[in-house]
Amino acid sequence: MRTAWRRSRADLWPLVVTVLVVALTVGVTDAVPRLLGDRADTAVRSAVTDADPAVDLVVSSRYGAGASDPTVGPEDTRIGVDDAARDIASALPPALQPVLGAPVADATSTDLTLSTPDLPTGGVLWMSYLWAGQEPAVRWLAGSAPGGPGRDGAVQLALSDDVARVLGVGAGDTFQALMTDRTVVPVLVTGVFDADDPSDLVWTARPEILEPRVVGPPDAPTTVVGGLLSAASLPAARAALEPDGVTRTFRFPVEPGALDYAGSGGLATEIAALEASPELTTVPGPGASVTSRLDLVLTQVRGRVAATWSQATVVLAGLGWGTGLVLLVGADLLARRRSAALRTLRARGASLPGIAAGAAAEAAVVVGAGAAVGLVLGQVAVPGTISWPWVAVVAVGVLAPPAFATVTAARSDARRVPTDRHHRRLAQRVRSVRRVSVEAALLVLAAAALVALRRRGVVSISGPADLALAAAPVLVAAAGALLLWRAVPVLLGGALRVARRSRKAAPLLAVARAGATGAVLPFVALVVVTTLVALCGALASTARAGQAQGSWDTVGADVVVRTTVPDAALPDVAGALAAGEGVDAVAVGRVQVRSELFDVRGVDAVRVLAVDPEPYGELLARTPFGSSPAFGVLSDAATRASTGPLPALVPEALLGTRPSLRWGNVTVELEPVGQVPALPAQQADGTPAGPTVVVDRAALAAVVQALAAARAERTGTQRFGTDPPEVDPNTVWAVGPGAAASADEAAPAVRGHVLTRAQWLTDRRDDPLAGGLLALLTLVAALCAGYATVIVVLAAAASAPGRSTSLATARVLGLRHRDTTRVAAGELLPSIVVAAAGGVLLGMVLVGALVAPLALRLVTGQSGDPGVVLPWWTVVPVGLVAAAVLVIVTVESSARRRERLGQVLRVR
Template sequence: MRRRFPRAHAATVGGRWRADWPLLLLTGLVVALTVGLAAAVDPVTERAADRAIAAAVHDAGASGAVVATLPAWYDDPRGKTRDPSTAVQVRQDADYARQALPAGLDAVLRPGVAWVTTPTLQVRQVGPTKLLQLAFVDTAGEAPAVTYDEGGPPRAVPRRALGLVEVALSQTVADALELEAGDRRTVQDEQGRSAKLRVSGVFTPGDPDAEAWDVSARLLHPVQGTADGLPYTSAAALVSAGSLADLRLVLPADDLTRRVSFRPDPSRVRWLAARSLEREIVSLQASASLSRGDVAWDSLLGSTLERARADIASARGRADVLLIGLLAATLLVLVLAAQLLVLRRRDPLTMARQRGASLASIGLELLVEGLTVAVLGAVVGLGAVVLVTGSAGWAWAVPVAVVAALASPVLGASWADVWAGARRVPANRSARRTATRTRLLRRLAVETAVLLVAALSFSALLQRGVAGDGAAGGDVTAASAPTWWAVAGALVLLRVLPVPVRWALRATRRSPGGVGFFVAARIGEAGARALPVLVVVVAVAGITLGASLAESDRAGQTSAALSSVGGDARIDADPQADLAQLAEDAEDEPGVDAAAAARVEDGARLSSGGASQAVRLVVVDAGDYAALLAASNLADAPQLGRLDAADGDEVPALLVGGDSVLRDTASLRWEDTSVPIDVVGTAPDVDASAAPVLVVDTDSFAAAGAVALPDTLWVVGTGTDAALDRIASRVDGVDSVVRLSDELEARRTAPLPSALIDLAVASSVLLLVLGILGLLLSAAAQAPERARSLGRLRALGLPQGEVRRVLVGELAVPVAVAALAGWLLGVACSYAMLGSLTAGSPTDVEVSWWTIGVVPILVVAAVAVAVLEWRRIRRRPLSQLLRT
């Protein structure tokens, strides 16, 4: 017998298309919207990731540079002569280092800044200690742009003056060292080797933020402090290409450090290339070393990129959480749409099957239609994304298109078989029992599988988080945990729902009236259908989790900004006693609740036994600081009270983080003196420091002979901004005024958080739309059966008004129950999972309670559908309703 292949009847397909075009259009729109959103995620997150990487590289500043340290010059000490080509050699060294860079790095790095520096030299003179470092800086053959206020640039000295080196000073350095053009000084290194300097001129930098000045901050900003109780000033002087040869002649080669710094151009660093850049940096650092006479490479760019990539992976993982919820709701809505489509065609499909049409040909006709809708919807969605963003991601779009194309043929073929009576109920009671058991077992197997997957994905989330391995995508298994929870919760709800329905039936059984009783009966009969319940539960849980995720992220940003600033505002200034007075003045200002001046010093060495660790040292008045913490939203630190009680010579201190060995008696290195430290408690975190933080009281610290002038002022209160405007100008040397509002704004508008919050809002709106759509579709699918059933009640005498109430109850109650369950599941997921999802600390978990508002929205939508349906039913003759 010849095998006949299934064929689609074009006229049938066309006729069905014309009859059901609104539903097909709706399906196409759902496909287009979801595919559009899913396809936009990749390009949008890639852009946000590129911006985040660029921001991280930009923020890293000079520390993100790739630095090459060149081997020391070999100058024969016995026959040392002046080499006038020294500056040219420095440029050549820079070119050589550039050529050694791997292609990927080479593409993202700016032209190198080459420099030659001396160690810090001491200026020989009577009076306070003055320290000077000499630096030659070359940017692509050019010296840094300066304007000379006095004298001129350093030049090569004539042969008769060999041994002298001309240097130029910035105006601030000249003022700090009390030098002017024409002054001569002798400097010497730690080994006592000396050189004579002459100040050729005093300059003002053309661009103080130019990369060249990163070589030594002290070229423009001299540092003043005390060491061993004596004041000192440390600064740097500029050497020109002409005077570099003189410097090389005067100082031994081991006093001259040659480096080339390549700063990355943030706009050229791409997220997708970041991992390969990290590998290139590691490979570069491992490839050569000074000890072998090679160029040694050093850079923190790799760790900067790694941190940024981890942040991006975490954000993408969280985006995946939202997308998977959205995708699940979309797929369910598409199946509901297909179900409605097939139900509307029940008669023709049944007839076709009864007349001998094969299931394959029935499926094929529906597939042609489904495929057309899916492809058109996907093309519109993808096209819109490509038009707007220039590219589109495919991964998330595929399941949407596949389900849209296959749902109606699969359902149609399967149901046509049932409706046509091909799968009859067995007449044999035992066979019927077996069939029932098989159905129950199948359902149980599906439910068990879903519960198992929900448990496994939750475990993956707790163990691995959603960031994955930091590659292009997050961990989809972990990211799917909330959605699986919602699906599992919906299945549990479907299992337990008959219990309250039976209870409601029992409760209303003995009432004389009928509405409550009929509502319970109708819900028991038709209300708890799986798909609509799943759609509503998944949508509402997704909205609740998405909103909580966004809110927790914002809370994390708020607490991180507060921790970073240390109050409502912070002034960073040069160390000076005036800041303590300024703190007192600030407290007198209206609207200021508390102010505290402190010295915050990074990199202080704390040692105990054999262990030593760099800590952030905070020297602050313990009472003022406790008051400041109490007045702000920062965590209080009651242990600050212990800092006042000095025991012997040891300075009581609070420590957070660091080696446990340091918690015993330790010793702090402070400006060439050793301060004995007794750790008496746990310190509050200051400025979200990654390093351990050691907090000591100002008076206790001074009593131990250590002086730490404050360089930081924290202010708390609603009037902080106005107060700072009035008082900040009273002190000199203010580096920056950091306001909490600015810091928060910067964090809120950062590429990743803002993109994630945009996605959370978009997915929540879409989920709400999908929830309402699911409700509409399921109501439409069951409308004929409901009309028939209500028609029978009307035929028995149920008045129109009560028909409406039964209809409203039948549609609204399951929606209310499912929406409430979805909301509870969303809240449960937020509590259980946000700690593993949010960027902030687990304590920043904020549950969006207001999302309970989604429940009445859906209920109102259900009531509206019920009223519309009632109006439609009312217009139809009862005889027609009973016939359908």
């Protein structure tokens, strides 16, 4: 034990380096899976919280014909709505019950039209009974709660104060509502109320009861209001609206805090099963249905989580392989430093298993200490259950030292060398064949892994069987390192020819020493870790730049104002935006997400972009999409074409065709006059835009009007539905530093939805999955850069004894101290710089090959793969290792200054 301690103390710094490397890697590989698990849970909850429309589970059914009696009491309502809600809640699958809140039930009438003195243009009325554990709590301002049927069978109804003011009615007033078949429903207002708590969940079923809603264009608005039924008045409403005028809806809100990634797959399956078999909910009445967007949202977010996990697996696999190579270099250094002691032990009779056992015991203690420190760091960073990917790194750290020690000790055994030259050449040929075979196998494996990863994609990585895919970048780096290693002698040979022409001895000695002291293991390890630095750095920069491009792909400008329905007032909004401070360009248009296309094989639907070509072209010129002469061509063609086909910019596949476009109830013939330039590739919700046709908005309106007039003249009638479809705009784009602020002021006039590119980009970069992956890439790049420095130090320490001997001899022969320092630097720098530079180049090449299979588009939010961005700091490892060499040479030179000539001559 004492001997082992003295041996360990003599080699303390390599052991400390091993502890540090193991601790860092174990800490990262232990914490990252837990961190990703937490990010996955956060992503699931955020997706459910931010879903629009909401992902509530909605169970609905009709009452059915012949079951309504206006004279029954409130008990019938309680059985049909309140008790039914409780029964459905108890019948839900056990997996769903913890994630669903208490039901909110309503029994709501079909759309009823009404007209009052204060609302002469008419409106839409919904009569609703609400229940969420109890009827909503209200404060009566006038009158009282509705009851049974009034005089002449009038349905008793309560109105909120805001609704009553809009309609111009009060307690005791009556009005008439009309069903779609023009049946008159008399309504008696029994009371006017205010809600005790307007934020109560019960009002979310029908918010129009508290606050009227105005829909439609400004020149023809429609007011939607709601009236409150009680348990006593609902039977009368059912009887008045027979047979299918009242629908029961049971809404179960989803509790995002109760969701996690692990259970999301089962929840999606349960929701799909309920949608397919609504009878499982025991909902009463005919026409039962179950709807929810929860399964769709969960499926989408699970796809993103799976892709992020796979991307992180590739990065962690690279870190693990890099750490393993660092530990191998450290084990090799220990074996070299102890070679004399190991051979002495072997000569004294120690067995190879005994030597391996001693080295393994020491390695177990050292690596165990590093693993323990790493686990503590991991738990401090991300508390939770211990994960186990780090076991592979620990195994390498424990097994490598005894393996190198055993091989070093075995070299002291006497080996027979054939005296026959032919046999020696044959043995050398066998060794060469073995080496070439191993290298060829590695090249084939790397190529196969890279091809498989490119064909299958990172999202296919699902288990241990796919570890070869995850290790593809490291395998390619290792194969490239072997090829670079074969190039080093060629480079040194050229340098040697140049050095021979020098009159000084230092260059010649430096090149000679560089060719004699190079080792393949540190070289390969350095290439691999520098490749990982460049790869991770380039991937992180590509992702961030892709997020910025994704914001343009989705928004299309600095800010976009969209309306739910086309609005003729949007040009006024565009004018107000254009007059705003800091607004550089504004365009207004109509975006039709999907229109049918005819007479073209393979394309049956397109997105139609009806814009004013010149303003829209000027706006695009101020975006990354750039200006395009195609908009000028479209504008000229639209000006010349008074009649006939509509000029259009079409995708390349449609050039040379004569397609027809369905717009409303008319079919418009298109005349392709050019190819669509670069445009935003996504919709506002992130879905791909698909093939796009760009037309002049004024020309489209003129053509649609002409076609509608021609049809009316041909048929000789103006039947309902023959009016020309509107071509009013629904989108305003604006660019400029002040566009967002101006849009916030102008959008309320048309009840428009404002989407800013800056906010989209902020949300994407704050996304838990994307942010976690970028943080992991940055962390691994930093660790591998540090590991590159460690490899240089370990490799220099391994060759230090030979270098010290040769330089001491050179000093005895008259070489000056300054020249010996140059010789030492020239000995170390060539192979190290070649390895670092080669690794950086390999990383830059690999990032281009891996952007698509790594599915970075899911991180950037783009519809396609992002363009590769190579940051300048990917070359930092080259400067870092060169600086490390200079520091090592300076330290060794300082140590040699203290050597005495007598000591040098005695030792050597």
